Amino acid sequence: MQFNIDLNRLQKSYRIIQAEIHPDKFVSASQIEKNQSLIKSTEVNDAYQTLKNPIKRARYLIKINLNSEENNSTLPPSFLMQQMEWEEHLESILEQKSELEKFRLLIDGEYKKNLSSLERVCDKDKNWDGALGILNEIQFIDKLNDKIIQQINLIETK
Amino acid sequence: MALLQISEPGKSTMPHEHRLAVGIDLGTTNSLIASVVSGEVSILEQGNEEHLLPSVVHYSSSNPIVGSEAKNLQIEDPKNTISSVKRLIGKNLSDIDTKFYSLDLKDDDGVIGIQTDQGIKNPIEVSSDILKKLKETAEESLGNELYGAVITVPAYFDDAQRQATKDSAKLAGINVLRLINEPTAAAVAYGLDQNKEGNFVIFDLGGGTFDVSILNLSKGIFEVQATHGDANLGGDDYDQVVFEWLCKSNKINVADSKIKQKLFALSREIKEALTNKDSIKINEAIDEKINIQCELSQQEFEKITKELTKKTISSTLHALRDAELSVSQIQGVVMVGGSTRMPCIQNAVKEFFKQPLLNNLNPDEVVALGAAQQANILAGNTNDNLLLLDVIPLSLGIETMGEIVERIIPRNSTLPVSLGQEFTTYKDGQTAMIIHVVQGERDLVKDCRSLAKFTLKGIPPLVAGAAKILVTFQVDADGLLSVSAKEQSTGIQSKIEVKPSYGLSDEKIKKMLEDSFNLANEDKESRALSEVKIEGSQLLEMIKNAINEDSDLLKEKELNLLQETLGKLKKSLESSDRNHIEELTKQLNENSQSFAAKRMDRSIHKALTGKSINSLEL
Structure with a gap:
């Protein structure tokens, strides 16, 4: 399996499978079939989410290739510095919507940059330890992005 | 000679029979029931050629009165006449704003109790009386016993509200084929009607609830991308603002509940009249002392209700962001719910999406019509290929140390969904633990909705941290949560249905059912x-x-x-x-x-x- 996948095809396969096994197809069926349909349909949703989301997909790929769930790699000091800088910046603009929007674009750029390195390291270099390092960074970036969005939502609902 | 019927392998051996399946829109203000009859979907009439059944129940004699007749008794006998019960279902007394009600509300063993001349009624019973009436209508007009129903709920209903709705259907003796979300039902009605493809926004402002859902439609598959809303925002709130404006501009201080009812009714009339008028003059005597004389313009109405409209737009923006879509990627905007008739809402949504709105189906009826189509499919009456993939509207989490919420299932996860989480003991020899499940997006337990606390017993006594307990949270296709737990080292399994902390217990439901059958x-x-x-x-x-x-x-x-x-x-x-x-x-x-x-x-x-x-x- 590769990191770079055909998302269109993934969606089509997902829909074909759900059309077959979704609990809606078993409303008048026996209890065992209902149970099985619930279990399978849940599994398929989980698989689809894992493959659709690039971060989850990378985590899964690394897990099966490194054959372990352990994550001992530490972030390089330069990224830690960057992390602190970003956190401080967010703190200073919490109430400013336009600044938050601007910051979000910047973080989104970082996210995309990391995503393409992840693709290179996974599909070309097959360097799973390297991939793990990038994964840790991109997870932080993703969480930061969520925080920014949450803050924007908060301002809007006030 | 009778023909021998041979069924297809794997399919039911029963000869094909048409099962009477209906869609029910159990609304805050009005309820509707629809069914597919000989291939055509239509709303069933409530006698007197009325499509809408007012969601009002009157309790003064042993048989409850439901609908228009009950509504007519509202002003005369407000204490025994229950309306907008949907705002109370699945909640407890501390959750609600009693200013909306001229009812005698009290706490009844964790659920809300309404004191009437016929004793204390809880919201589940009241909803069930509305459902019973709808069921009778269907069975009378279609001349057959009801096989099952699809009942719609606001997308933003939480687990407790969904469970309570399902319980009230059970109490009414209705087989629930599925609970589906109102905006999704509306999408079915539009999608099936017009063969649409692409990303659609369903903007649903009803009497008491607001939902916005974003769906991707493709060849019979309706995949909800994100949903947002407010389970306490609807036309009633606009009435409330007009009511406050009336009181303020006429310097009235209302204490009497009959007068309050009259003014509420007047406020609603004013709001409805403004749907197709620029301005309205009011000259009405409420009683001997109070005489209302004033004028409300469309512009002024828009101004005093601005905050409410703004809330709907920010919810919409929120949903778009969750779906990772921009306004330009939206192929159509469907308007649902009677309150979307207000020009101020129409204008605000049109302006936000920069495109004309889809409102050619009656906004009051579209939800019931969609639900009936889905019911017909689920009952196996048709080979239409249709699949609804809906999502959980609010994140599920559990309470951890320091009253912080640990998120277990994020909002907008496609249903059915399940997640396992491992827990351990923190004391030597600990044999039980309490897991508190909450629903909501905030980080602190007190800011989320408490669904249930459940005790896990029978953990083998080990040193602290040695036991490994896997707790699985499963949300089914109705959006209902069940929780099971397993101790990993010994394999002790305990299956616990998560009952909302303040909902009705299974025993109580069973007893109510038995009482009703007698x-x-x-x-x-x-x-x-x-x-x-x-x-x-x-x-x-x-x-x-x-x-x-x-x-x-x-x-x-x-x-x-x-x-x-x-x-x-x-x-x-x-x-x-x-x-x-x-x-x-x-x-x-x-x-x-x-x-x-x-x-x-x-x-x-x-x-x-x-x-x-x-x-x-x-």
Whole structure:
């Protein structure tokens, strides 16, 4: 399996499978079939989410290739510095919507940059330890992005 | 000569019969029921050629009065006349704003109790009386017994509100085929009607609730991308603002509940009149002392309700962001719910999406129509290929140290969904723990909605941190949560239905059901026996067919075991020994679990390889 996948095809396969096994197809069926349909349909949703989301997909790929769930790699000091800088910046603009929007674009750029390195390291270099390092960074970036969005939502609902 | 009916392998052996299935829109202000009759979907009339049944129940004599007649008694007898009960369902007293009600509300064992001349009524009973009335309407006008119903709920309803809605249907004796979200039902009505494709926004502002859902429609598949809303925002709130404006501009201080009712009714009339007028003059005597004289313009109305409209737009923005879509990627905006008739809402939404709105179907009826189409499909009356993939509207989490919420299932996850989380003990020899499940997006427990606390007992006494308890949270296709727990080292399994902390217990529901049927003991027994027999023979048929089709999936030993249990069950079905039939049915169920799983895998495989010939064209 590769990191770079055909998302269109993934969606089509997902829909074909759900059309077959979704609990809606078993409303008048026996209890065992209902149970099985619930279990399978849940599994398929989980698989689809894992493959659709690039971060989850990378985590899964690394897990099966490194054959372990352990994550001992530490972030390089330069990224830690960057992390602190970003956190401080967010703190200073919490109430400013336009600044938050601007910051979000910047973080989104970082996210995309990391995503393409992840693709290179996974599909070309097959360097799973390297991939793990990038994964840790991109997870932080993703969480930061969520925080920014949450803050924007908060301002809007006030 | 009667023709011999031979069913297709794997399908039911019963001859095809049309099952009476309906869609019910159980609304805050009005309820509707619809059905597909000879291929055409339509709203069933409530007598007097009315489509809408006011969601109002009056309790002053032993038989509750439901609908228009009850609504007419609202001003005269407000204490015994319950309206907008949907705002109360699945909640407790501290959750609600009593200013909306001229009712005598109290706490009744964790749920809200409404004191009437007929005793204390809880919201589940009141909803159930509305549902019973709708069921009667359907059975009378269609001349058949109801097989089942799809009931719609606001997408933003939480687990407790969904569970309470399902309980009220149970109490009304309705088989719930599925709870579906109102905006999704509306999308079905539009999508099926017009064969639409692409990303659609459903903007649903009802009497008491607001939902916005974003769906991707493609060849019969309706995949909800994100949903947002406010379970306490609707037309009623606009009435409330007009009411406050009336009081303020006429310097009235209302204490009397009859006058309050009259002013509320007047406020609603004013709001509705402004739908197609630029301005309205009010000159009305409320009683001997109070005479209202003023004028409200569309512009002024828009101004005083601005904050409410703004809330709907920010919810919409929120949903778009969750769906990772921008305004330009939206192919259509569907307006649903009577309150979307307000020009200020129409304008605000049009301006936000920069495109004309889809409102050619009646906004009051579209939800019930969609629900009826889905009910018809779920009941197996049609071969229409349609699949609704809906999401959980609010994140589920559990309380951890320091009253912080640990998120378990994020909002907008496609249903059904489940997640396991491992817990451990923090004291030596600890044998029990409490898990507190909450729903909401905030980080602190107090800011989220508490769904249930449940105790996990029977943990083997080990040193702190040694026990590993896997707790699984499963949300089914109705959006309802169940929780199960397993101690990993000993495999002790406890299945706990998560009942909302303030909902009704299973026993109470059962008792209410029994009271409502009022059956004699022998009736109960014969009813129970026939239920067990039906279940047993259905399972028998299903397994027999399954063996005919897929016996190659079984090892000889497994096949023999199944055949043997089948034989025993078949024989027991001829007897009247309820416990024996029940026991054997349970046994057959257990023995065929893995067979059922293998068959499901085979059908997935078949579907994928079958379609791959056409390069996965859907």
